[in-house]
Structure formats: C-alpha cells, structure tokens
Amino acid sequence: MIAAMHIKKDIEIKNTTLAKSATYRNFPMVPRVVFGEDGFDQLGDILMPKRKSSEAPFIFLVDAVFEGRELENRIPSIFNDQIIFISADEEPKTTQVDALAERILTKFTELPSGIVGIGGGTLLDLAKAVSIVLTNKGGAAAYQGWDLVQNAAIYHVGIPTISGTGAEVSRTTVLLGPEKKLGINSDFTTFDQVILDPNLTKGVSKNQWFFTGMDCYIHCIESLNGTYLNAFSQSYGEKALELCEEIFLGDLCPSESRDKLMMASWHGGMSIAYSQVGVAHAMSYGLSYLLGARHGIGNCLVFQHLTEFYPEGVALFDKMRERHGIELPKGVCENLRDSDFDVMISVAMGMDPLWENALGKNWRETITPEKLRSIYMKI
Numbered sequence: 001m002i003a004a005m006h007i008k009k010d011i012e013i014k015n016t017t018l019a020k021s022a023t024y025r026n027f028p029m030v031p032r033v034v035f036g037e038d039g040f041d042q043l044g045d046i047l048m049p050k051r052k053s054s055e056a057p058f059i060f061l062v063d064a065v066f067e068g069r070e071l072e073n074r075i076p077s078i079f080n081d082q083i084i085f086i087s088a089d090e091e092p093k094t095t096q097v098d099a100l101a102e103r104i105l106t107k108f109t110e111l112p113s114g115i116v117g118i119g120g121g122t123l124l125d126l127a128k129a130v131s132i133v134l135t136n137k138g139g140a141a142a143y144q145g146w147d148l149v150q151n152a153a154i155y156h157v158g159i160p161t162i163s164g165t166g167a168e169v170s171r172t173t174v175l176l177g178p179e180k181k182l183g184i185n186s187d188f189t190t191f192d193q194v195i196l197d198p199n200l201t202k203g204v205s206k207n208q209w210f211f212t213g214m215d216c217y218i219h220c221i222e223s224l225n226g227t228y229l230n231a232f233s234q235s236y237g238e239k240a241l242e243l244c245e246e247i248f249l250g251d252l253c254p255s256e257s258r259d260k261l262m263m264a265s266w267h268g269g270m271s272i273a274y275s276q277v278g279v280a281h282a283m284s285y286g287l288s289y290l291l292g293a294r295h296g297i298g299n300c301l302v303f304q305h306l307t308e309f310y311p312e313g314v315a316l317f318d319k320m321r322e323r324h325g326i327e328l329p330k331g332v333c334e335n336l337r338d339s340d341f342d343v344m345i346s347v348a349m350g351m352d353p354l355w356e357n358a359l360g361k362n363w364r365e366t367i368t369p370e371k372l373r374s375i376y377m378k379i
Helices: 003-007 039-050 070-074 094-107 121-133 206-224 231-249 254-271 279-291 295-303 311-323 338-349 352-359 369-376
Strands: 032-035 058-063 082-086 114-119 156-160 172-176 181-185 193-196
Touching: 032 039, 039 070, 039 114, 039 156, 039 193, 058 121, 082 094, 082 121, 094 121, 094 172, 114 121, 121 156, 121 172, 121 181, 181 279, 193 254, 206 231, 206 254, 206 279, 206 295, 206 311, 206 352, 231 254, 231 311, 279 295, 279 338, 279 352, 279 369, 295 311, 338 369
Parallel strands: 032 193, 058 082, 058 114, 114 156, 156 193
Antiparallel strands: 172 181
C-alpha cells in the first residue's frame, strides 16, 4: 500500500468536509499548460496572439540568478517588452508588488499585454500579485485575505524554475505585508498559462531542491490529514505524496526526478485548491513575518516538531532528511524576546482556515498562545 494511503489519518468524513457542505466553490484552474523538456521555447508563440499592440508590452519578472545566463537570451522579448530581474533571496512583499506596479504604470502609456513570472515561488507570487494590482485600486496589502479582489487581473503566465511550492497552480499569492504574512486568495490570482519545463530546474542546489520539495510534501500531509478532506483533494494529494516518496526515497535518475518533482508540485498545489494546508504552514507564516525565514525551510523548521499532529508524516520527513544528509538550522528562536514570540503567535493564530482544516471548528480549544510558544521555542 502506498504511503499516501497509510499516512492519511482515519478521520471521519463527518468533519467540515467540503464534499458534504451545502455549497460548492467554483474554483478556477489554470486553463492552459505546456509540459515537457524545452517547452519554454514555445513561449514566444504563446504570447504573440495575446499582444494587444506594439505599445502594450509584456513584462517579464525573472529571478536575478538568470541575469547574464543562457535563459535570458531565450526570453522572447520584442517591441518595448521589459525584462525585470528580481532577487529571490527574500520573501515577496506587498511594498515590492506596489513598487513594481507603479514602475510599470509610470513607464508605459498602456497597460501591459501581460505579466510573465519566471522563477521559483517568489517570482511566481510577484507575477500574480502585480497582475492584480495593475487592475485594482489601492496597494497589494488591501487584498491580503480571501476573495477581496474585485477586478480581473491582466493576462499572466507562470514558468517555474524550481519545483515544490505549487505556486504555478494555486489561487494564492503569499506576501509579507506591513502587519501580516497572508496570501491574496482570489479567483483572479490563478495563472492564465503555465509552462512546465523540467530542464529549467537543472542546477538547483541540493538544499534548495530539498526544502522546496518538502513544501510540496508538507502540502500533501496537511491536506490528507485535514478536516476539509474530500475525494477531489485526496486524489491529487495521494498522487503527489506517492511521487514525493519516489523522489526523496527512491533511486531515480536526475531527469526522471526533475519530471516527477515538477508533477508532484502541480498535484500538491491542486490538492489544496479544494482543501487547505495546516499547522506547519500556519506557524511558518509567523517565522517568515518576524525572521524572514524562506517558506520552504520555515515549513521544515516547524514540521520537525509536529509529531503530535502528523506522527507518520514527520517520521517519513525525518527519513527523507536523513537520506539526503540535510541539516536544519538550530537555535533559530533561542534569543527571541517575549514580544517577538507574541508577534509570531499573533500572525500564526490569524490563519483561521488553516487551523480549521487541521483541527476542526473548535481548534482554539487545542491551539493556544502557550501551545504555539512551546513549539516555537524548540526551533
């Protein structure tokens, strides 16, 4: 029996399962997808029919690691298109989104034909957020939450160069705001087009490969153990989990590993489209907001201490980590002040849907500030 079957709790579907609720969300999905080696080279042909005029450019938001490298020369920029290189060393911020939108609106007389994000989760989230802010009044922080966006985003394309976050398929763009880390969760967030080219993930460092891959793995564990679980999310989550086990515990060749991790990321992202994530993600938002911890490693730092909630999932995580010789940072929270813990706890406890998915509507009976503090102090 595959891990996806024995890791999932024997939960009762009487919980707040979406499959038995009175209404069903009509969630959007990515309408067009290209998958395959060197699929990136189709980008020019894909964009051409979407060009509104020679004065309405495409804006390419690209991970700065590719500046001056071969991929830069493959970007099909013509007319007055603009390539903007952005460092992915820090989590994307609402202020960064606003600055990019202002830069675009100031420079061009027409709205762009579209935004293309090329990179990991940071660049994909920035591309989604900028495409929304360009057509909605106010800054990005005003739309952090659920279903606050009023106007459709401009055409936007996502091209991941690392696999695991699921940002290429999700309706969420997670941003650090002035008061919280929270996603723009909207039907208008989802990409109009995605290109999945496994060759673009060549050269990713081992640690980055592992931590981002674990984001996908943790998506699956939290979705499959959640009270929102339904047949839709379960089918995607089980497949993603099966692929993660093959990738991180099997003996795949590099090309097969790249292909399968890209599809695990896609399925992991889909598993939470009609569900949610849980404890690790809620608490990692607090770490990211206060300490700037990158999303993948933040999830791992928390997840290692969640045996109480996901015992089999944490055991398998430890096995994967040992297999690849990955060491997690220690003492991350040891010098924090009481006020620092209060900030992290406040951010984490603001993630109501995540806690409800993890523990049900009465989650506050289990999750208290003292409980969260005790976990953070172990990190």
